[in-house]
Amino acid sequence: MTMPADTGASVTMTLDEVRALARTVLRRQGLNARHAEAVAETMVAGERDGCASHGLYRLLVSAHTIASGNVVPDAEPVATDTAPALVRVDAKGGYAQLAFELGKPLLVEKARRCGIAALALNNCVHFAALWPEVEALCDEGLVALAFTPSHAWVAPAGGTRPVFGTNPIAFGWPRPGREPFVFDLATSAVARGEIELHRRAGRAIPEGWGIDPEGRPTTDAAEALAGAMLTFGGHKGSALAAMVELIAGPLIGDMTSRESLAADNGAKASPLGGELLIAIDPAGFLGAGAEEHIRRAEAMFDEITSQGARLPSQRRYEARRRSVAEGVRIPRVLLDDIERLRK
Ligand code: NDP
Numbered sequence: 001m002t003m004p005a006d007t008g009a010s011v012t013m014t015l016d017e018v019r020a021l022a023r024t025v026l027r028r029q030g031l032n033a034r035h036a037e038a039v040a041e042t043m044v045a046g047e048r049d050g051c052a053s054h055g056l057y058r059l060l061v062s063a064h065t066i067a068s069g070n071v072v073p074d075a076e077p078v079a080t081d082t083a084p085a086l087v088r089v090d091a092k093g094g095y096a097q098l099a100f101e102l103g104k105p106l107l108v109e110k111a112r113r114c115g116i117a118a119l120a121l122n123n124c125v126h127f128a129a130l131w132p133e134v135e136a137l138c139d140e141g142l143v144a145l146a147f148t149p150s151h152a153w154v155a156p157a158g159g160t161r162p163v164f165g166t167n168p169i170a171f172g173w174p175r176p177g178r179e180p181f182v183f184d185l186a187t188s189a190v191a192r193g194e195i196e197l198h199r200r201a202g203r204a205i206p207e208g209w210g211i212d213p214e215g216r217p218t219t220d221a222a223e224a225l226a227g228a229m230l231t232f233g234g235h236k237g238s239a240l241a242a243m244v245e246l247i248a249g250p251l252i253g254d255m256t257s258r259e260s261l262a263a264d265n266g267a268k269a270s271p272l273g274g275e276l277l278i279a280i281d282p283a284g285f286l287g288a289g290a291e292e293h294i295r296r297a298e299a300m301f302d303e304i305t306s307q308g309a310r311l312p313s314q315r316r317y318e319a320r321r322r323s324v325a326e327g328v329r330i331p332r333v334l335l336d337d338i339e340r341l342r343k
């Protein structure tokens, strides 16, 4: 495909153009068609929803990860029905997206049958945001949680050496007739991808995001990447990061962020490990009363928004509407770097 015309610092692309670019580049990087499609969709979703750190920028990351041999480009995930409310998908070293696609219908069916169910994705390479997955479960009328460790980049509160990954936690709540209430947050002060974007743009990072290799506070993105990132909310983010390590690591028989980084062996590829998803069917607790109780939550959302505060994901949904209508603006420098990958 041809790149869109140069119109200055950024280029406007339709979502179909973003999708075609991502698929073409991922295929060229070596992913088979099914993986390329599934991975491209999460990049399209990132650009569409104004989450640049998990959009097309990730083509640069996947180029490196695939070239380093740290992802199986044609992996066939395998699902195992381990218990009435549990399902496990072994991604066989491939990207997580296809493993989630395979596990999702089983998770939904089990949640509906048991009221609550969990899906463990094992042995997967993870570079993506978690909100697309919890949103997909909310679209089925379920309450959803998702967790994944990454690489040990983040120091515990009070420490200076990386132990935790950026370890996101995502939560979704279905809302009748509207987009679900979703938050998806790294337990670090910010996602690592955001610091990488600051480094690429030569921009300083705010204080509180990272420390340099000597453990001193820094506003230099490269120094923070070389040193350690910090948790959000001090000891509170640190505790939540530890929880993610435990429940999406040893609890599901998969790696901690320290183990993932050790397995990476200096390749600087995307994290390898597991993800835990939990789905709850409101009807499990509430039976026929589920609809009425779900509706009561709307009073809380109204109370938040009526005082001028915004709901998490509100920015994303607004960006989504804009992107669908007007396309998305992609930095020219990023497209140039993606183009360079093709040479
Ligand atoms: P942010 O800090 O930007 O946002 C975190 C959440 O808070 C979002 O749901 C956001 O909604 C919401 N939010 C932000 N500002 C406000 C506000 N003023 N009022 C109410 N809600 C608000 O994201 P992070 O940097 O923590 O994480 C970014 C992404 O990186 C996540 O999607 C995460 O999954 C991904 N990630 C993935 C990792 C992996 O290993 N796969 C590791 C780490 C991160 P909104 O989006 O609408 O702004």
Ligand code: PYC
Binding pocket: 053, 126, 127, 128, 150, 166, 186, 190, 191, 192, 193, 194, 271
């Ligand atoms: O931005 O921290 C991050 C990240 C890690 C893995 C995927 N995204």
